[in-house]
Amino acid sequence: MNAKSAVLQGTLDLLVLNTLNVMGPMHGYGIAQRVQQISQEVLQLNQGTLYPALLRLEQKGWVRSDWGVSENNRRARYYSLTSSGREQLLEKKAEWRRVSGAIERLLEAGSGG
Amino acid sequence: MPVFLTRVWGLLRRRALDRRLDEELRFHLDMEAEMNRVRGMTSEEAEYAARRAFRGVQQIKEIYREQRGLPAIEMLLKDLQYGFRTIWKSPALMATAVLSLTLGIGANTAIFSVIQAVMLRPLPVPSPGELVSVGDSSRPTALWEGGPMVSVFSYPLYQRLRDQNRVFTGLLASGRAGRIQARAEMAVLAQAALMDFAGSRLSRAEILDIRSKTVEVEPGGRGFSWIRKHDSRLLFTLMAIFALVLVIGCANVASVLLARAMKRQKEISMRLVLGASRRRLVRQLLTESMLLASLGGISGLLLAGWGSRMIARLASNRGVNPIPFDLDIQPNTAVLAFTAAVTILTAILMGLVPALRSTRIDLTSALKENSGAMGHAGGRAGKALVIGQLALSLILLVGAGLFIRSLTNLQTLDIGYSRANLALLKVDLLGSGYAESQHFAITRRLIQRLLSVPGVTGVTVSENGLFSGTDSNTDSLVVDGFTPAQREDSSSSFDQVGPHSFRVVGAPIIAGRDFDEHDDERAPAVAIINQTMARFYFGNSEPLGKYLANGGDHYTIVGVVKDTKQRDLKGKLERRFYVPLFQSKDRFGAFHFTIRTRAEASGVIPAIRREIESFDRNLASSTVEPVRALVDQSANGDRMIARLSAVSGVLALVLAASGLYGVISYSTSRRTPEIGLRMALGAGRSKVMWGVLGETLVLILAGFTIGLPGALLATRPIAGNLVGVTASDPLTLAVASLVMLLVAGLAGFVPALRAARIDPMVALRRE
Secondary structure (H helix, E strand, O other): OOOOEEOOOOHHHHHHHHHHHHHOOEEHHHHHHHHHHHOOOOEEOOHHHHHHHHHHHHHOOOEEEEEEEOOOOOEEEEEEEOHHHHHHHHHHHHHHHHHHHHHHHHHHHHHHO | OOHHHHHHHHHHOHHHHHHHHHHHHHHHHHHHHHHHHHOOOOHHHHHHHHHHHHOOHHHHHHHHHHHHOOHHHHHHHHHHHHHHHHHHHOHHHHHHHHHHHHHHHHHHHHHHHHHHHHHHOEOOOOOHHHOEEEOOOOOOOEEEOOOOEEEOOOHHHHHHHHHHOOOOOOOOOOOOOOOOOHHHHHOOOOHHHHHHHHHHHOOHHHHHHHHHOOOOEEEOOEOOHHHHHHHHHHHHHHHHHHHHHHHHHHHHHHHHHHHHHHHOHHHHHHHHHOOOOHHHHHHHHHHHHHHHHHHHHHHHHHHHHHHHHHHHHHHHOOOOOOOOOOOOOOOOHHHHHHHHHHHHHHHHHHHHHHHHHHHOOOHHHHHHOOOOHHHHHHHHHHHHHHHHHHHHHHHHHHHHHHHHHHHHHHHOOOOOOOOOOEEEEEEEOOOOOOOHHHHHHHHHHHHHHHHOOOOEEEEEEEOOOOOOOOEEEEOOEEEOOOOOOOHHHHOEEEEEEOOOHHHHHOOOEEEEOOOOOOOOOOOOOEEEEEHHHHHHHHOOOOOOOOEEEEOOEEEEEEEEEOOOOOOOOOOOOOOEEEEEHHHOOOOOOEEEEEEEEOOOHHHOHHHHHHHHHHHOHHHHHOEEEEHHHHHHHHOHHHHHHHHHHHHHHHHHHHHHHHHHHHHHHHHHHHOHHHHHHHHHOOOOHHHHHHHHHHHHHHHHHHHHHHHHHHHHHHOHHHHHHOOOOOOOOHHHHHHHHHHHHHHHHHHHHHHHHHHHOOOHHHHHHHO
């Protein structure tokens, strides 16, 4: 996929939860922008897939959504983290670190030998 | 909240959620476009780029929707909505379809609820499993009370059993005070109870004899066992008939659905081309047929409530001794489950062929022109359906014909006496408060009083009467000079009758004499036997003067009477003997008076009733019926089956004919241009007409080819139920075939006529 990598399956949830945790309540467009900015455009986010993901997170009770007013004075749906979402984030972060650490170690061992 | 519930919630609020998503997406795209403009794009470019970054707004919406709600249910709702709309669009056609399904499902449900109430459901009592009936009702030493044969016990024996046995927790007896035939009856009792009762008074040999007998106790908690024996064949025959009607109805609806699916062929092909899966389309078409079937099922259930009451009433009505027949035929879970199962089966049966046919299309040719490959395939399927319908309705017609002929034979059957101008009066003396010692005196006075009624020419009395629903049997008859080879040889039915009984009834005495006033308790005991008994026990030798013994009583045979029927019409003639009522030492509850009238009995019945009432007001509850009506009533089951099979035969024929009409009309209308061309080239109108008629005849002949062997096969199980006609009766087969040929031919004649009237110029212009 060119120079940019597709967002890994399953990591989108983690990215969204983390963004909301750091930035506070945000609308969908804002989340998309933020994810792309932070990853310095390395991660290619298919913006559309963000919305089913948000719905999924909401159904699981990890985020909540309310109508709010955007910076340019338009009605927008704002998403915020719930307390169980915060717990999820911690768990998912830990899990991600465990997995990526293990992969890192594997790769290190491979190049060293 | 579990994810499932949020999805249900999403399903219910799908409109609001759709709006919310639209608004969110619009906001997103606008923001992105705005950003692009800031970056220096033209507004057109900006919007395009925004959409591209989004990758397919519609796709995302679809994914979002699927995740939001329950897609399966949402799809179902959509299909249902669509189904309702298509039904609404052709109300007359669909109403006919629903009506035929209503009749089919309703009739099947009705018969099932009766079968279930009679045979499958336990009696409505607490712990029915603990109920048993004592005695073997199939043994001939039994009393027939219209319902089950019951074994006879003496009253003291019953009392002792009830109070002293250690096996049963309670004992209930029904019926009249019976005669004492102790030895035979003891054998059928539970041994423990019996020894408890009689042990000290029996000889050693008798005790050993009793011990060697088996105890006959049958479960009593399940259903009405006598109806099970008596009517199960009838009920199952009805069920088979109704099942066939339902199948024919299904085929009809299937042709309608098929024809409609063919009209929608362009739409269906288009959707297939656009990527709709075939499964999805089949499911949608099946939803429609399920919808139709459900409408039929619901209204059928309503119809069944009425139908089952009617069937139960027809089955229970039995003359002067009506059986308390209080079936609980309220719809219950089992009936509902049955209806649901039939409905689903119906939907699949009628929906699957059209659904599969109409979605199996050669897409390119189907899209290119209207009358593509599919029209052909659909036409073939439609023809196959019609052939099946014709075959099945022929089977039903043959069945109806057989039942009707059998009923006619039954109604004119020789029962040994004339059923006209005879009435049967039942008087319950015991129940009206008369002491048993008075019974014979009262009976004699009643005979005199009845003889004084204008229009009455003869009166006699008997224990059992004619077609009254009661009868007596013995299996311990001892006959002068005859050695029984098996127990069956000692069995006979019998009655105890008054003076001049056979003259009043009208059964000729073949040899010897009738009973008269002198045959009373002071005179020697005598008996009259019927021809069948005379033949069986005495062959060519002289029966008069020989002896009979039954229980403790010995009789001299003084007469032979012509064979008669007095219990039912269908049973074969059985051995029977008669003894004078006024010589009897038995105790009776009720008596049956047979009254000969000058004119039709029904005209004299009010006068008879008045006479009884003026004799004693307490006897006002006595029942009196014309014997002809009683005889007719005994054929109620046959009458019901003849009527219902005739109705279903007609129904089936109409359905099949309309199916045939539809198929021929359809194929003619498709061939209109071709016919027009042929006519333009000189083909005559009659030739065209015969061509279309030929097409009809081919279908009808195919129906015969399957239907006639089918009828021969299908009527085999009912052969035993037919009177005076064989199951393969050629006349019935011929008439049924002719009727079908005429009606179906007529159905094909209309489109043939229409084809002959085609204007070649108009037809060709359409091309």
